[in-house]
Amino acid sequence: MSESAKIQVKAIKAGSIIKIEVGHGFYARFQELLFKHINDNPNEDFAKTMEHLKTNPSSTPYGYHLETMMSLLFEMERRAEEQGLIILKDIEPEIKG
DSSP: OOGGGOOOOOOOOTTOOOOOOOOHHHHHHHHHHHHHHHHTOTTSOHHHHHHHHHHSOOOSHHHHHHHHHHHHHHHHHHHHHHTTOOOOOOOOOOOOO
16 A cells, blocks of 8 residues: 555554443434344344353354444443433333244
8 A cells, every 4th residue: 555545544542441421312322223233133143142242252243243232332331320320111122033
């Protein structure tokens, strides 16, 4: 690649911890994205993948992306719970099959 073809992009320093504020709107959109990822991959077994991820690194693209999204979702929920911002809602899961 020639020097003139290079571009610069922003990247976060390795080992950094970023403190951000996340509003409910972003959380809801992110949760929707996670559910879409799960539903759009009918050949993947969600429960089996989650069990595997408890003790092993992800071994498939599905598992890798699921692990990434679940990690962020759990961190947002953990912080919200620390701040007393969690409520419990009844939902009816959509079961495909």
